[in-house]
Amino acid sequence: MCCRHGPTDSAMDEDRLYRDAALARFYDLDNGWTDDRSFCLNMARGCASVLDLGCGTGELAIRIAGDYHTAVTAVDPALAMLNLARSKRGAGRVTWVEADARDLDLGRSFDLIVMTGHAFQSLLSERDRAACLTAFARHLAPEGRFIFDSRNPARCEWREWRPALSRREIADPEFGSVAAWNDVAWDSANYIATYETVYLVTSDGHEFRASSQIAFPSLKELKRLIAAAGLTVDTWFGDWTGAPLAADSAEFIPLGRRA
Known part of the structure; x- marks a missing residue:
């Protein structure tokens, strides 16, 4: 490369x-x-x-x-x-x-x-x-x-960072059940994945969201x-x-x- x-x-x-x-x-x-x-x-x-x-x-x-x-x-x-x-x-x-x-x-x-x-x-x-x-x-x-x-x-691991494939449940001591998932965009020119991480509090629907980037x-x-x-x-x-x-x-x- x-x-x-x-x-x-x-x-x-x-x-x-x-x-x-x-x-x-x-x-x-x-x-x-x-x-x-x-x-x-x-x-x-x-x-x-x-x-x-x-x-x-x-x-x-x-x-x-x-x-x-x-x-x-x-x-x-x-x-x-x-x-x-x-x-x-x-x-x-x-x-x-x-x-x-x-x-x-x-x-x-x-x-x-x-x-x-x-x-x-x-x-x-x-x-x-x-x-x-x-x-x-x-x-x-x-x-x-x-x-x-x-x-x-x-290995193209970023292909797995889609909502349906990455969805998981977290037990938070303050919020209780929290649903989490990712989504991703792939930059093939620079070999950089831009992925979003979402945490959704089940009890009240409050959402935490952030975008991150990593290189391969x-x-x-x-x-x-x-x-x-x-x-x-x-x-x-x-x-x-x-x-x-x-x-x-x-x-x-x-x-x-x-x-």
Whole structure:
């Protein structure tokens, strides 16, 4: 896939799904504890320091700090998500930073850098992705490792983000039953999906709605940008079970270090 002209800003810059507290509150209920978090939690065992980029509501960061007494720094550009993270039990063990991964410079290095939940795909342009990977390299200890995920565009997962296919029910402690669904528009020129997320409170019909964008970079581009950032990949996984990467894998997951 060649370099394409497209948006230069991160999707997180104006994304109400993460920046509006009224919508961010649904995140944990809608997603739960996921395989990527379990994988990275296991990787963090024995690490003295961990950097969680795009930490969201902080579930992984808090578990790493609590389970292993590891020094964890958790970074996210969305204050609404960080506020939710800071309110959780065990949050005091984590250093929370409101910042953008593209220009992050904490002045220190880490044994492990993780970026889960497809946060990497919120970087909509090649320039943004390159800046993020450069930040990875800037913060890695000499023997440190990094890992992140990006969906394989060959799987066309966005086709499943239609109302009939994505409809689900959420049990909210305040609102009770909440119906949720997505809809999507696909930009084939820039490989960007613009998807809408809707939460509808069953009891009174109140609706929360936000539009988001994510990019689907190719494996070829990822390999090139990783190398250009001064990083190298030891293993490519195809999903968060640790399966090896294949042409039809759901994910591109590089586990690597400084070159």
